[in-house]
Amino acid sequence: MAELLMTIVGGIKIGAIYALAAIGLVVIHKATKTVNFAHGGLVMLGAFATYEMVVVFEWPYWMAYIAVPVLIGALGALLEFVVLKPLRRADLFTVIIGTIFLGTALSEAYRLAENSELLAVPALFTGPPLLIDVGSDVVIFTREQIWVTLGALAVGTAGVAIFRYSSLGRSMRAMASNSRGAQLCGYSVEGVYGIAWFLGSALAGLAGVFAAPSKGVSPDLAVSIVASAFVAAVIGGFDSLGGAIVGGLLLGCVETLSAAYVSSSLSMAISYFLLFCVLLVRPEGLFPEAKRRHV
Amino acid sequence: MLEVRGLRVAYGSVEVVHGLDLDVAAGESLALLGANGAGKTSSVEAIAGLLPTAGGRVNLDGEDVTRRPASYIVRRGLALVPQWRELFANFSVDETLRAAMSAPRGRPPLPLESVYEMFPGLAQRRAQLAGSLSGGEQQMLAVARGLVTNPKLMLLDEPSAGLSVGVTRSLIGIVKRIRDTGIGILIIEQNLEIARALATRCIVLSAGRIAWSGAMDDAMANVEIKQAYFS
Numbered sequence: 001m002a003e004l005l006m007t008i009v010g011g012i013k014i015g016a017i018y019a020l021a022a023i024g025l026v027v028i029h030k031a032t033k034t035v036n037f038a039h040g041g042l043v044m045l046g047a048f049a050t051y052e053m054v055v056v057f058e059w060p061y062w063m064a065y066i067a068v069p070v071l072i073g074a075l076g077a078l079l080e081f082v083v084l085k086p087l088r089r090a091d092l093f094t095v096i097i098g099t100i101f102l103g104t105a106l107s108e109a110y111r112l113a114e115n116s117e118l119l120a121v122p123a124l125f126t127g128p129p130l131l132i133d134v135g136s137d138v139v140i141f142t143r144e145q146i147w148v149t150l151g152a153l154a155v156g157t158a159g160v161a162i163f164r165y166s167s168l169g170r171s172m173r174a175m176a177s178n179s180r181g182a183q184l185c186g187y188s189v190e191g192v193y194g195i196a197w198f199l200g201s202a203l204a205g206l207a208g209v210f211a212a213p214s215k216g217v218s219p220d221l222a223v224s225i226v227a228s229a230f231v232a233a234v235i236g237g238f239d240s241l242g243g244a245i246v247g248g249l250l251l252g253c254v255e256t257l258s259a260a261y262v263s264s265s266l267s268m269a270i271s272y273f274l275l276f277c278v279l280l281v282r283p284e285g286l287f288p289e290a291k292r293r294h295v
Numbered sequence: 296m297l298e299v300r301g302l303r304v305a306y307g308s309v310e311v312v313h314g315l316d317l318d319v320a321a322g323e324s325l326a327l328l329g330a331n332g333a334g335k336t337s338s339v340e341a342i343a344g345l346l347p348t349a350g351g352r353v354n355l356d357g358e359d360v361t362r363r364p365a366s367y368i369v370r371r372g373l374a375l376v377p378q379w380r381e382l383f384a385n386f387s388v389d390e391t392l393r394a395a396m397s398a399p400r401g402r403p404p405l406p407l408e409s410v411y412e413m414f415p416g417l418a419q420r421r422a423q424l425a426g427s428l429s430g431g432e433q434q435m436l437a438v439a440r441g442l443v444t445n446p447k448l449m450l451l452d453e454p455s456a457g458l459s460v461g462v463t464r465s466l467i468g469i470v471k472r473i474r475d476t477g478i479g480i481l482i483i484e485q486n487l488e489i490a491r492a493l494a495t496r497c498i499v500l501s502a503g504r505i506a507w508s509g510a511m512d513d514a515m516a517n518v519e520i521k522q523a524y525f526s
Contacts, residue, residue, distance in 0.1 A: 167397040174383050174394045180345060180365075181381035184374070186398030186444060188366035 002137030007260045008253055013145045015252020016152035017211045021229035022236065022244035023156045024203030027163055030239055031172035031196030034084065037099040040226025041106030042201050046072045046208020047217045048110060051119045061124045068209050069202035076201020077194045085190070103226065107219040116219060121212035144213060152210045153245070159203050160241040172196050227268075228255075231275050237285030246286060250274070296321050296479050297342070297373075297448050302351035304337045304503075310349060311337050312503040317481075319448060324470075324480035326494035326511060328487070334503035335483045336378055339450045342481075343375040344368040356447060370400040374441030378452040378483075380433050384426030388417050388436055391425055395440045405445045413469060414439045431462035438469065448479040455489050467492050491515055 021043055028036045049068045053059045059067075079102055087098050125143035132139045163169035174182040175192040183189065207225065215221055232251045236243025251271055258270040278286065297319040304312035312334040319325050327335050340346040342353050344365035353361045360368050365375075383391055389407075396404040411418035414435050420428065425436055434454060441449055451470065455463045470493055474480050484490040490497060490511065497514050499507040507520055514520055 167393075170390065170394050170397065174386070177383035177385055178381050180377070181383055181440075182394075183345065183365040184343070184369060184377065184381060185395040185440065186366050186369040186400050188364060191366075 002134055002139045003260075005134060005139045006141075007256050009139075009141060009145060009149075011253035011256035012249055013149045013252070014214070014256060015232075015249035016149045016156070017207050017248075018225070018228045018232045018251055019245045019248025020152045020156045020159075020203055020210065021207040021225055022232040022248050023159050023241055024200040024207065025229050025233050026236075026239065026241055026244045027159065027172070027203065028196055028200035029233075030163070030241075031176050031200075032080075032193050033176070034095055034099065036200070037096065037226065038079070038102035038106060039200075039204050039229060040222035040224075041103040042072050042076055042204035043208040043211065043225040043229075044110060044217070044219065044222035045075070045106060046205030047121065047212040047215070047221055048114075048119070048208070049205070050209045050212040051121050051217050054121060055119070064209050065206070069205045072205025072208070073198040073202030076204070077198040079201075080193055080197040081190070085193075088189075103222065107222045110222075111219045114217075119217040121217060123213040148210050148214070152207070155203070155206055156245055156248075159199065160245070162199065163241060168195060172199075228271070231271060235275060235278050235286055237287040240285065240287035243285055243287030296356055297481065298352075298354040299342060300352045300354075302338060302341060302353065303349040304334065304341045304346055305349040306337075310503065312341070312500075314351065315498075315500070315503075315505065317498055319479040319481050321447065321479050322474060322477045323496075324474050324482060324494040326490040326497040327481060327483045327500060328485075328490060328497050328514070329500035329506075330485075332502075333500040335500055336452055337503075338500070339375065339452055339481065339483060340377070343373060343450060345375070345377075366398075369398075369444060369446075372402065372445075372447035373450065374444050374446035374448070375450045376437045376441045376452065376454060378456065380437040382425040382433060382436060382440070384424065386425055387422050388425065388428070389421040391436060391440055392443050395443050398444070400444065402445050405443050407443065410439050410443045413442070413472065431458050431466075434458060434462070434466065435469075438466070438473075442473060446478060448481065449473060451480065451482045453483050453485065455484065455486060463489065487515060487521070 021039065025036060025039050028034055046068050049071055050064045053064045053067065054061055083102055084098060087095050123144040125147050127143050130141045163172060171187050171192050172195065174185065175187060179189065211225065228251060232247035233244050235250060236247035254274050255267045255271050259267040262270065299315055299317045302312060302315040303310060315338050317325065327338065329335050337346060341348045344363055348361055352359060355368065355371050355373055358371060360371060386394065392407055392410060416432060417435055417439055420432065425433065428436060438454065454466055467489060470480060480493065482493055494511050497511045498505055499520060
């Protein structure tokens, strides 16, 4: 029982990171209709920037939680302006190839700089674990688990709240709903796309900060995180921010449970089987957005 | 207020508007008339920055806004109510108006309640999604969305298209009230009676060129014009 509970808590922790990355992916897609395959590269750069700040420059850890999302957010907005803006009138396939190119370029740039070395990042909290009695068993929670789970979910929820309830979020939703209508309200396409890419990329960077201690920093992080974030987003309905959170948590739990009770080498395969099953029953995901009507 | 000189609009190599000149002063209303395909919608969309211009100049309040994006021109005080309304289907009436109010601009938006006072039907449906409104209510919302931005000039592209007689009558009353507040109106209409109710001057476009311009009453009395372009 205790082992099961600890496995689920571990799954929720990694799932919260997937959810954070998936929310960033969904924000960019909802506002700009771009499926960002470079998202994993931004997560990896977030983790790498954390390593540089915390390990190399020995800055206080909390600074990484502020500086990295700002840095990665600005990089995302810059990439949108430089690489994707010229592709704005191109077909969907060209834009997808553009983001795949961006993601590959980010990973390969890292590989060139660091020789694919796996860089270790220390945890923010290293104190003794918390012990909780559950019947005759004792469940062990590390402080890092609690911090990452609560921190990632809090930031993810804040991202969802910004998108749903703030005037900034309203501008992104308006642009997504009807680009011409949004321009006629006074919103500039460049401005709204820049904000959406900043917000989505900042969430990717923050996912990198949270993931760095448990996953380390390597080019493989880009692929593994973007694959999981996509699965989480698709399970959730791809355009649903709440669905991205549920999808991320579900995926994290399935991954860790299958690694613990079936086989660690099969955990990814089982995750994709979960995706397959969800799509088979609900092709539009668990939380599909209402179909839009053009008015 | 609005001064357009030699406006040309092209889709690729095909030019559809060949040198349009027009002026609209504050509180004045001008009708842009013509048959389908005359270039009316292309002209107003180019003036509003939704379509690129192939030549000519658009001045708004003395500022050259030619080739500026629509968002910039809207912020300078122009509101376009487009033919296809371009509403946000999944926004409520209230959220639609708030979206227009909270966009960045040089002048403050109108108070929401003053807009609802002008559109009592919308006030009763504040929480309803734009996509679920009737055609007439959607048209009212499109006009209200433009008005709440506190424009100096409104461009209305066939606002009565597809509306019932009763809704059209209400819409005419509202546009007159807007005009009487000092806002300039440029209206595209195919219905001459509606154009006469709203405008004092008109320009008749044919194949992208000005075929006739003058007082609205003279256009109505001109049998040749009526037969050539509105029969």
